[in-house]
Amino acid sequence: MNTQGIIRAGVLAVFACLAIGHTARGDALDDIRQTKRIRIATDLGLPPYSMTDDKMQPTGSDIETARLLARDLGLELVLVPTIGASRIPMLQTGKADLVIATLSITPDRAKVIDFSVPYATLRTVIAGVRSIQVKSIADLAGKTVGTTRGTANDFYLSQTAKGAKVVRYEDDATTAQAFASGQVDLIATAELLLPPIAEKNPSRQLELKYVIQAYKLAIGVKKGETRLLQEVDRWVRTNLKNGKLNEIYKRFHGNDLPEMILEEGR
Amino acid sequence: MSYEFGFSFLSERWPAFLAGAWLTIQLTSVAIVFGFALGTICALTRVYAHPLLRRFVGGYVEVIRNTPLLMQIFIVYFGIASLGLKLSADVAAVIALVINMGAYATEIMRAGIEAIPKTQIEAADVLGLNRLQVIARIVLLPAIERVYPALTGQCVLLMLASSLTSQISTEELTAVAEEVQSETYRSFEVYVVAAMIYLALSLLYRIGFWAVGTVLFVRRRHLDTPL
Numbered sequence: 403m404n405t406q407g408i409i410r411a412g413v414l415a416v417f418a419c420l421a422i423g424h425t426a427r428g429d430a431l432d433d434i435r436q437t438k439r440i441r442i443a444t445d446l447g448l449p450p451y452s453m454t455d456d457k458m459q460p461t462g463s464d465i466e467t468a469r470l471l472a473r474d475l476g477l478e479l480v481l482v483p484t485i486g487a488s489r490i491p492m493l494q495t496g497k498a499d500l501v502i503a504t505l506s507i508t509p510d511r512a513k514v515i516d517f518s519v520p521y522a523t524l525r526t527v528i529a530g531v532r533s534i535q536v537k538s539i540a541d542l543a544g545k546t547v548g549t550t551r552g553t554a555n556d557f558y559l560s561q562t563a564k565g566a567k568v569v570r571y572e573d574d575a576t577t578a579q580a581f582a583s584g585q586v587d588l589i590a591t592a593e594l595l596l597p598p599i600a601e602k603n604p605s606r607q608l609e610l611k612y613v614i615q616a617y618k619l620a621i622g623v624k625k626g627e628t629r630l631l632q633e634v635d636r637w638v639r640t641n642l643k644n645g646k647l648n649e650i651y652k653r654f655h656g657n658d659l660p661e662m663i664l665e666e667g668r
Numbered sequence: 669m670s671y672e673f674g675f676s677f678l679s680e681r682w683p684a685f686l687a688g689a690w691l692t693i694q695l696t697s698v699a700i701v702f703g704f705a706l707g708t709i710c711a712l713t714r715v716y717a718h719p720l721l722r723r724f725v726g727g728y729v730e731v732i733r734n735t736p737l738l739m740q741i742f743i744v745y746f747g748i749a750s751l752g753l754k755l756s757a758d759v760a761a762v763i764a765l766v767i768n769m770g771a772y773a774t775e776i777m778r779a780g781i782e783a784i785p786k787t788q789i790e791a792a793d794v795l796g797l798n799r800l801q802v803i804a805r806i807v808l809l810p811a812i813e814r815v816y817p818a819l820t821g822q823c824v825l826l827m828l829a830s831s832l833t834s835q836i837s838t839e840e841l842t843a844v845a846e847e848v849q850s851e852t853y854r855s856f857e858v859y860v861v862a863a864m865i866y867l868a869l870s871l872l873y874r875i876g877f878w879a880v881g882t883v884l885f886v887r888r889r890h891l892d893t894p895l
Contacts, residue, residue, distance in 0.1 A: 583747075584754060
């Protein structure tokens with residue numbers, strides 16, 4: 403872009419900011435159908451749900467779910483990259499139409515956004531080096547545990563594990579790096595992150611301590627967009643029933659969706 | 669587009685914001701004091717010392733001023749830990765900020781030192797002052813006075829840049845804002861509140877620097893003229 407182009411873009415940006423107050427917004431579903439594209443927020447740092455392959459292309463079960471959804475609805479897919487703590491603001495501020503980013507259903511979140519029917523599952527765990535003995539939440543007292551800020555694990559540690567010292571990092575990659583470099587010896591994270599971390603850092607002797615919870619993952623929709631939510635719900639049920647969502651999950655995770663998710667499709 | 673503002677989270681979460689702001693002040697203040705000391709020593713080295721040492725300091729300044737602060741923070745926190753020395757996030761943050769501030773302060777102070785008229789130093793030589801006395805009594809204070817506005821600006825920038833240390837888990841103001849945001853989902857309001865606190869802190873630092881300057885620069889206080 404030449405200098406003039408940059409200046410023009412800057413002037414446009416200023417006017418765009420001024421104009422925000424005056425834009426009329428219709429129903430989200432109508433907007434999506436009109437523009438023929440759907441913006442889906444994903445977090446590319448959480449394999450095997452979402453990651454980049456060796457050609458730096460997004461892949462993973464969440465990404466494939468987003469692709470399938472866009473294809474079935476006949477829309478162009480626009481992936482909006484985000485991190486754990488930004489997933490909900492992405493919806494609230496209209497930067498994305500949907501969030502498919504290992505978003506687990508929690509009562510607090512349900513107050514500010516709407517959740518679709520669950521489409522997959524995620525187990526969260528406490529894991530750490532072999533030399534530290536941890537079997538339950540009581541053993542965490544006085545210990546330092548690393549996690550990702552703003553995730554369900556963060557709430558679990560902050561609100562339930564009172565005696566633990568919580569160290570919060572910006573995203574899952576940084577949390578993994580903190581464990582790998584020895585800054586923390588225990589982490590609260592998604593179970594599926596353990597194999598890649600253990601594989602890349604054999605000397606750290608990572609092992610699973612205990613399972614915190616099995617979460618239902620759902621697609622996040624902006625609060626009040628009922629028609630869009632119904633459309634997404636209908637899609638999830640259909641694809642749970644016809645086995646396509648299970649196929650995606652199995653391709654990346656190696657096992658079938660658990661009964662508690664499959665029964666949602668019936 | 670309608671949006672209802674909700675600041676009710678403040679009634680419950682203001683102690684967290686206060687604690688975050690306090691840690692920001694602590695990190696920044698320590699980094700300013702040691703960074704300025706480091707910068708002054710490096711500036712004197714760069715002007716007066718052996719050419720080899722000058723080159724060395726020059727290398728430090730160029731490397732730090734031409735790489736992102738976030739990379740420097742990550743290198744101190746993760747890099748050093750990988751080598752076996754575990755630093756807490758706060759200590760790593762301060763070290764990274766000191767190294768960063770030191771490089772910028774070096775260049776600012778060098779400008780001040782080089783602006784001292786040669787005739788003043790020659791006059792001091794004639795009066796029989798040795799090199800250390802010349803630096804301490806003739807060079808340093810007027811040099812600081814000349815570049816004081818630039819130093820003040822750099823320190824405020826450092827305070828704002830300390831928000832980056834939330835990435836390595838220091839619970840300073842930005843980290844608190846992220847935390848409250850992810851629990852209340854009031855991102856707009858939370859960031860507005862955090863920004864206002866940063867604004868207040870900037871003002872506080874500027875007032876502080878003005879006060880220190882008034883006490884330190886006796887000549888200016890009496891004459892009220894620029895050097």
